[in-house]
Amino acid sequence: MSGVSVTKGADDAVPAAGDLVVLSNVNKHFGALHVLQDIDLTITRGEVVVVIGPSGSGKSTLCRAVNRLETIDSGDITIDGKPLPQEGKELARLRADVGMVFQSFNLFAHKTVLENVTLGQVKVRKMDKKAATEKARALLDRVGVAEQADKYPAQLSGGQQQRVAIARALAMDPKVMLFDEPTSALDPEMINEVLEVMQQLAREGMTMVVVTHEMGFARSAANRVVFMADGKIVEEATPEEFFSNPRSDRAKDFLSKILHH
Numbered sequence: 280m281s282g283v284s285v286t287k288g289a290d291d292a293v294p295a296a297g298d299l300v301v302l303s304n305v306n307k308h309f310g311a312l313h314v315l316q317d318i319d320l321t322i323t324r325g326e327v328v329v330v331i332g333p334s335g336s337g338k339s340t341l342c343r344a345v346n347r348l349e350t351i352d353s354g355d356i357t358i359d360g361k362p363l364p365q366e367g368k369e370l371a372r373l374r375a376d377v378g379m380v381f382q383s384f385n386l387f388a389h390k391t392v393l394e395n396v397t398l399g400q401v402k403v404r405k406m407d408k409k410a411a412t413e414k415a416r417a418l419l420d421r422v423g424v425a426e427q428a429d430k431y432p433a434q435l436s437g438g439q440q441q442r443v444a445i446a447r448a449l450a451m452d453p454k455v456m457l458f459d460e461p462t463s464a465l466d467p468e469m470i471n472e473v474l475e476v477m478q479q480l481a482r483e484g485m486t487m488v489v490v491t492h493e494m495g496f497a498r499s500a501a502n503r504v505v506f507m508a509d510g511k512i513v514e515e516a517t518p519e520e521f522f523s524n525p526r527s528d529r530a531k532d533f534l535s536k537i538l539h540h
Contacts (some may be wrong), residue, residue, distance in 0.1 A: 284484075295322040300345060300455055300487050305354035307340055314340045315351070316510040322455070323486045329497040329518075331538060332507035334534055338490040341507070342459045345488065346377040359454055375403045378448030378456040380465045384440040386432040386447070392419065393428040396447045404451060411450075417444040422476045438469030442476055455486040462493060494537065504528045 300322040314337045321330050322426075331336045343349040345356060347363050349369060355364050358377060364370045367381045375398035386395050396415035400406040422442040424435070432440050441461055448456060458477065462470040474496050481487060481500040491497065497504055499519055504521040506514040508529045514521065522538075525531050 287471055299324045299326075299358065301357045302345070302489070303355045303357060305341075305344065307337075307344065307349065308351045308352055314510050315344065316399045318354070318512060320505065320512065322486065324486055326502045327481045327485075327487045327489065327500050328503050328505055329501035330488065330507060330512075331492070331494070331497060331533075336507040337510040338507050339459050342457050342490050344487060345455075345457055346378070346379055355371075356503045357439065359375060363530060371403055375399065375451040376454045378453035380441070380444050380448055380456065380458045380461045382460045384432065384437070384444045386440060387445060388432055391431055392424065392435070392443050393511075395432070395443060399447065400450050415446070415450060418449050419443070421540050422446045423472070436469060437465045438472045441469075441473045442467065445473075445476055445480075449480075455488065456480065458487065458489040458491065460490050460492070471519050492537070494522070506533070508533070535539075 292490055298321050298359075300320075302320045304314055304317050305318040306313070316337075318339075318341060322424065330341065332338055336366065340349055341403050345358070346349050349410070358373065364373055386392075387398070390398065393412065393415055395412045395419060397408070400411035401408055416425065416428060417427055424439050424442050424446070427435055427439055427443070432443070433442065445461075461477070470493070474493060477487070477496065478500050489496070489501070501518050504516055504518050505512055506521065506525070506527070506529075514525065514527050514530050517527070521530070522534065525534055
């Protein structure tokens with residue numbers, strides 16, 4: 280861990296050296312629905328932040344705003360001290376720097392697993408095809424699906440496809456990885472194989488923002504839990520503090536429902 284203290288607010292215009300992702304006073308509406316309300320959040324290098332909360336609380340929108348899959352109405356988001364670009368090549372580069380793993384695996388069905396992991400390296404990072412292929416094979420081995428390299432996504436289980444999606448994001452050497460409910464579309468027996476890969480990334484120091492319902496992962500891998508409800512960040516704490524002694528009534532109610540059913 281970087282050990283950098285995190286401060287937020289108007290006086291914090293210059294990011295601290297360890298700050299990687301900074302959201303300041305971020306607002307987002309879908310029509311009349313105010314889905315992100317004055318969000319302030321700072322994520323430091325090497326930190327694993329798990330975002331939890333009830334459905335409709337704005338968790339996925341927050342995650343998607345960080346790499347501009349959702350535009351924001353007001354406020355600022357910076358990655359490594361730079362504001363999010365609007366469009367074009369700069370935005371493509373940002374998306375390479377900010378790896379994203381979705382609920383659905385979003386793999387190209389007509390390309391092999393190896394081609395899926397190689398494509399972005401060649402197209403966006405302008406990497407030599409041979410080097411990209413070697414790197415892709417190493418990453419597929421790292422996430423435990425090396426033997427699936429020549430298969431097509433439809434020939435893989437959901438857990439295997441999600442691990443390929445993680446390898447594809449890692450191939451771009453991202454500064455931060457965003458996970459938007461990466462296990463929610465998986466059968467129960469496949470969830471652990473994906474969480475194990477994510478646990479390993481956390482141990483290796485990857486900066487991660489994880490939207491999830493997996494409380495075991497939040498307890499064991501997170502440096503910080505961010506609890507959202509009704510478009511706001513209600514509470515932030517270490518996993519130990521949050522799960523043993525939540526401060527807000529909203530968090531207490533949420534935990535009582537999910538931990539005791």
